[in-house]
Amino acid sequence: MTTWKGSDLEQIGAAEELDLQSERADGTLRDPVTMWVVRAGDHVYVRSVKGPDGPWYRAMQSRHQGRIEAGGVQQEVTFREADPGEYADVDAAYRDKYGRYTSIVEHVLTDRARASTLRLERR
Structure with a gap:
């Protein structure tokens, strides 16, 4: 796991929304999806309102990586399923x-x- 740089973590955490592009199986990026983003500790999280059945979430399953843009930060990322212990x-x-x-x-x-x-997680 690659940790976030302090300023990037702060900017993403403070951003009202995040644009997320997941990678297709062939490595190309899908169209961006705008969503809420939160910071908890030194980590950044997103959730699908529709849960695992949400279209963007299902699409993310092909490669578990993509790109985000929020708060002036653009970053290649890996999508990791959070542990239930992180939910609270x-x-x-x-x-x-x-x-x-x-x-x-x-x-x-x-x-x-x-x-x-x-x-x-940063890539």
Whole structure:
């Protein structure tokens, strides 16, 4: 696992949204998907509101890598499934960062969404 540089971690964590492009089996990038991103500790996470059935999440399964852009940072990443032990910290990060969107944030706090929690690691 490659750790994030301090400034990149701060910028991505502070960004309101992240653009994620997963790689196809042939290595080309899919169109970007815009989503919420949170920082918990020294890690960056995303979740699919639709859980593992979400289209972008299913597409990510072919290679588990891609590119993100957020807060002025563009980075090649590996998508790692988060351990269930990380879910509570990620939940807290979503509540803290996006709690003002009460009716929306609850959608990323369901068991279905938790099952799609991905830790984004620098490549």
